[in-house]
Amino acid sequence: MAAALPWLIFAFILLLASIKSSTASRMAKPGCRETCGNFTIPYPFGIGEGCFREGFDVSCVNNSVYRHNSSSRLEIYNISLAGGQARLSTLIASNCFNSPGGWASLNTGKFFTVSTKANKLTAVGCNTLAFLVGFNEYSAGAGCFSMCTDKQSVDDSGQCSGMGCCQTSIAPNLISSNITFDNRFNNSEVREFNPCSYAFVAEQDWFKFEPSYLEGEKFTEKFKDVVPTVLDWVAGNEYCDEAVKNMSSYACISKNGHCINSLNATGYLCACNDGFEGNPYLEEGCQDINECSFPDQYPCNGICSNMIGNYSCSCKSGTQSIDPKRETCDPITASERARLTKMFTGISACAILLLICIFALLMECQKRKLVKEKKIFFQQNGGLLLYEQIRSKQVDTVRIFTREELENATNNFDSSRELGRGGHGTVYKGILKDSRVVAIKRSKVMNMTQKDEFAQEMIILSQINHRNVVKLLGCCLEVEVPMLVYECIPNGTLFELLHGKNKRLSISLDTRLRIAQESAEALAYLHSSAYPPIVHGDVKSPNILLGDNYTAKVTDFGASMMLTTDEIQFMTLVQGTIGYLDPEYLQERQLTEKSDVYSFGVVLLELITMKFAIYSDSAGERKNLASSFLLAMKENGLQSILDKDILEFGMELLQEVAQLAKSCLSVKGEERPLMTEVAERLKSIRVTWREQLIQNPSTETEYLLESSSDYDPSSTGQHRSLMALDLESGR
Numbered sequence: 001m002a003a004a005l006p007w008l009i010f011a012f013i014l015l016l017a018s019i020k021s022s023t024a025s026r027m028a029k030p031g032c033r034e035t036c037g038n039f040t041i042p043y044p045f046g047i048g049e050g051c052f053r054e055g056f057d058v059s060c061v062n063n064s065v066y067r068h069n070s071s072s073r074l075e076i077y078n079i080s081l082a083g084g085q086a087r088l089s090t091l092i093a094s095n096c097f098n099s100p101g102g103w104a105s106l107n108t109g110k111f112f113t114v115s116t117k118a119n120k121l122t123a124v125g126c127n128t129l130a131f132l133v134g135f136n137e138y139s140a141g142a143g144c145f146s147m148c149t150d151k152q153s154v155d156d157s158g159q160c161s162g163m164g165c166c167q168t169s170i171a172p173n174l175i176s177s178n179i180t181f182d183n184r185f186n187n188s189e190v191r192e193f194n195p196c197s198y199a200f201v202a203e204q205d206w207f208k209f210e211p212s213y214l215e216g217e218k219f220t221e222k223f224k225d226v227v228p229t230v231l232d233w234v235a236g237n238e239y240c241d242e243a244v245k246n247m248s249s250y251a252c253i254s255k256n257g258h259c260i261n262s263l264n265a266t267g268y269l270c271a272c273n274d275g276f277e278g279n280p281y282l283e284e285g286c287q288d289i290n291e292c293s294f295p296d297q298y299p300c301n302g303i304c305s306n307m308i309g310n311y312s313c314s315c316k317s318g319t320q321s322i323d324p325k326r327e328t329c330d331p332i333t334a335s336e337r338a339r340l341t342k343m344f345t346g347i348s349a350c351a352i353l354l355l356i357c358i359f360a361l362l363m364e365c366q367k368r369k370l371v372k373e374k375k376i377f378f379q380q381n382g383g384l385l386l387y388e389q390i391r392s393k394q395v396d397t398v399r400i401f402t403r404e405e406l407e408n409a410t411n412n413f414d415s416s417r418e419l420g421r422g423g424h425g426t427v428y429k430g431i432l433k434d435s436r437v438v439a440i441k442r443s444k445v446m447n448m449t450q451k452d453e454f455a456q457e458m459i460i461l462s463q464i465n466h467r468n469v470v471k472l473l474g475c476c477l478e479v480e481v482p483m484l485v486y487e488c489i490p491n492g493t494l495f496e497l498l499h500g501k502n503k504r505l506s507i508s509l510d511t512r513l514r515i516a517q518e519s520a521e522a523l524a525y526l527h528s529s530a531y532p533p534i535v536h537g538d539v540k541s542p543n544i545l546l547g548d549n550y551t552a553k554v555t556d557f558g559a560s561m562m563l564t565t566d567e568i569q570f571m572t573l574v575q576g577t578i579g580y581l582d583p584e585y586l587q588e589r590q591l592t593e594k595s596d597v598y599s600f601g602v603v604l605l606e607l608i609t610m611k612f613a614i615y616s617d618s619a620g621e622r623k624n625l626a627s628s629f630l631l632a633m634k635e636n637g638l639q640s641i642l643d644k645d646i647l648e649f650g651m652e653l654l655q656e657v658a659q660l661a662k663s664c665l666s667v668k669g670e671e672r673p674l675m676t677e678v679a680e681r682l683k684s685i686r687v688t689w690r691e692q693l694i695q696n697p698s699t700e701t702e703y704l705l706e707s708s709s710d711y712d713p714s715s716t717g718q719h720r721s722l723m724a725l726d727l728e729s730g731r
């Protein structure tokens, strides 16, 4: 960095130098003195050998510029390159009464002529006749006469009117001149107020006559002995077409310059091309004009960009004008632009606002639609009826849940919360806000025509309160198919207990009988608690849940309301309950309490045979448990079909249970016992059996009784591993 610093400074100086040389284009020849005092001497004029074109030699004395080689001392006041003119001093001729015969001659020199347009011959005096005798191609002359006999007759208006002062034009292209006076008109008679007469060739309009000048002192005091005269000059005395032929003498050598014929003298001048400025007599004299820096001379109402020898002016994109150099680029003026910007921001703000409004409106619509949908579902599902009932305190055990409540409880029906999935729908484990654990049943579909009855059914079901019936806590009506909320039963289903993975566990006969009895009591309660009776319709081991200590809890009752005449749904139902289904129902398609009795019979068989309702025998043949049992009963082969684990408890007892099952499985409904009778029968069988055990205690009695006790902790201990299993609890 430090090493680079001198280089940087050097580069900076070079840059400055180049800027200076390019911006202030030189007027003098390179290497020559350019100024004298504050007078700039442009080439072809120049001071010193090699610095001027032939005939343009000047000298600089006491900060004044003089024609170098003239007979008279001619000071140059001004040089115009473009006009081909120069202002310089010439002598005044004076003629006094006491020293007559004054004259003033001028020799312009080569390439210079006295400008006829710019000058006038002027004489000051009374009784004066001044002559100019000159030479161009020919001899030429001019003269003017002034006459005033006394002081009063002098014109004091400042005009050279012939009274004290006269003026006249001179011949063109004079290269030499001599100003003289006619001696016949002298100042002897007017000497009192006008001792001397004066005559000169001076710049037109320069001289302003005053009567006091006639007295002499004032005149000499003011002008000394010189006046400014304009000379025309040319670079050469031939015209352009001739001059260009001799390149060794041709003056217009600038790259961007050209030749023009002089209008004021015979010869040619040089000029820079359009778009350039500088000295056309120098090789690098004509420089490009940066027009964009001079907007007054080079107007541009759009975007100005300089080019070599020209400039372009264009309107901003999106605005139009035929010629932005003359016309304004419409319509974007500064105020206009501000207005447009304001307008645009206004419009965009409006648009954004509008979008927000639309969005909000859509959201509101969606919300309303949802609310409306909920309301429709609520009404369809008999919500109003239920609501009325609840309000009138007729129903106080059932609660109507909102959709959000259940969604929150089940983590939006997350699959990890699934407890089971069956033909009717899916059961989810839900945790309510009050941290109560519930089972939420979400059915697949429901027949529209039966929806009206749903609420009625709900009311009935909600009034069911039995220790062996799973309690219905509430429902949600805001969805297409109502969801049911039950109490959650933790220990799985009877089906799992009998046929689950832990088949190795032996379940005591007492437990089995108790489960059977409790289930029967639950069904009996359903059948008798309401009119018309509540038919469970789907009694099977998966629908008997197990609570603490394997308390039976019947669930999924009231399936009848889900039943339909729809063939496909009917088939689904038949498939789901095959093996349990009342054969009468298959014919009549009419569910009755007796249908439940038949199904219960099959469950009872499951309990004592540990076989599936439809099972594969040792030969791998699929068999219907009910049919096989009835056949075995008929052939006195009961022992072969019963569970080996319970055979030891005496055939007498098992025979009784088998008889009960058989009566339940009667083909004709009327021949089957009522559910209450079944429950009673089971109860008495159990009691008899327990009494027998106490009367004839054996080695296993203690264990059997203990394990059969409803509240015996060792019973639960025995099945701890089973309880620990994550079963389809709740179903």
Ligand SMILES: *[C@@H]1O[C@H](CO)[C@@H](O)[C@H](O)[C@H]1NC(C)=O
Pocket: 037, 038
């Ligand atoms: C020339 O320069 C002098 C000072 O150096 C100044 O007084 C004078 O007015 C200048 N003349 C012109 C015509 O600029």
Ligand SMILES: *[C@@H]1O[C@H](CO)[C@@H](O)[C@H](O)[C@H]1NC(C)=O
Pocket: 061, 062
């Ligand atoms: C220059 O001016 C000074 C005084 O201003 C004068 O003495 C001198 O003679 C002049 N030189 C010439 C060459 O006129």
Ligand SMILES: *[C@@H]1O[C@H](CO)[C@@H](O)[C@H](O)[C@H]1NC(C)=O
Pocket: 055, 069, 070, 109, 110
């Ligand atoms: C310059 O002066 C010399 C002698 O004084 C004269 O011979 C010559 O013609 C003059 N040149 C011009 C251009 O006036």
Ligand SMILES: *[C@@H]1O[C@H](CO)[C@@H](O)[C@H](O)[C@H]1NC(C)=O
Pocket: 077, 078, 079, 087
């Ligand atoms: C030279 O001419 C220009 C205009 O053409 C003028 O402004 C300037 O004053 C003149 N210089 C002298 C010394 O007369």
Ligand SMILES: *[C@@H]1O[C@H](CO)[C@@H](O)[C@H](O)[C@H]1NC(C)=O
Pocket: 082, 083, 084, 085, 115, 117, 118, 262, 263, 264
């Ligand atoms: C010719 O004379 C006129 C009047 O004095 C002047 O304006 C012009 O610049 C001169 N030069 C040219 C080349 O016309």
Ligand SMILES: *[C@@H]1O[C@H](CO)[C@@H](O)[C@H](O)[C@H]1NC(C)=O
Pocket: 103, 105, 178, 179, 180
């Ligand atoms: C000018 O004219 C006068 C009178 O005619 C004469 O004496 C003088 O020599 C002339 N001057 C020139 C340079 O010709």
Ligand SMILES: *[C@@H]1O[C@H](CO)[C@@H](O)[C@H](O)[C@H]1NC(C)=O
Pocket: 100, 183, 184, 185, 186, 188
């Ligand atoms: C002046 O003019 C008068 C006539 O107007 C003449 O008689 C006299 O000689 C002239 N004087 C001179 C010196 O020429």
Ligand SMILES: *[C@@H]1O[C@H](CO)[C@@H](O)[C@H](O)[C@H]1NC(C)=O
Pocket: 246, 248, 249
């Ligand atoms: C060309 O110009 C030079 C110098 O001015 C001169 O010596 C020569 O005679 C000229 N030639 C022609 C053909 O005019």
Ligand SMILES: *[C@@H]1O[C@H](CO)[C@@H](O)[C@H](O)[C@H]1NC(C)=O
Pocket: 274, 275, 309, 310, 311, 312
């Ligand atoms: C400059 O450009 C304009 C058009 O942009 C054209 O008409 C004009 O002739 C050009 N002038 C020069 C000197 O190139």
